Amino acid sequence: MAKESFYDSVKYIFGEVGLKSTRKCYLNYRFLLALLAGVIVVWVMHGWVKPYPSEVQFSWLQLLSLIIWQPLVEEVLFRGIIQGQFARREWGRRSWLGISSANLLASILFVAIHMVNSPPLFALTVMAPSLVFGYFRDYCNSVYPSIIIHSAYNAMVFAGLILSGNMDFPSF
DSSP: OHHHHHHHHHHHHHHHTTOSOOHHHHTSHHHHHHHHHHHHHHHHHHTTOOSSOTTOOOOHHHHHIIIIIHHHHHIIIIIIIIIHHHHTSHHHHOEETTEEHHHHHHHHHHHHHHTTTSOHHHHHTTHHHHHHHHHHHHHHSSSHHHHHHHHHHHHHHHHHHHHTTSSOOOOO
């Protein structure tokens, strides 16, 4: 019985922060469109906004962290916990053009935290993707789609930097 109670507790906690499976999202046209749009937007924005000075180099470990670990942590924190808590409030569920108040506030905080270590213009460019991540948190009631899209966006940023010659291929 204790094992079942522990399992139920873990399942509840994971569910509260959006760490639950949702099959309706992964083959949904909105999800696939968000992935494709992200690739296009990242490639277009790459020409206008430089996220890092050209002399900055990343190791494989840093690159993998920025593509896997950071999206996981950021999505659980901003979409799972913060947006999830805002969405519990009546005002957090109000939406305009498909964007909930909870999503908008979590996205503003997401931009603010990116201003700590990034140039301001680059930090502002994370607002649109953040709203997309939050949309999928609301639509799917899960952070998994947001984590996948966020990881894909980050991977595209670094692929663009490498392919454009603004960053050397990471060394081991």
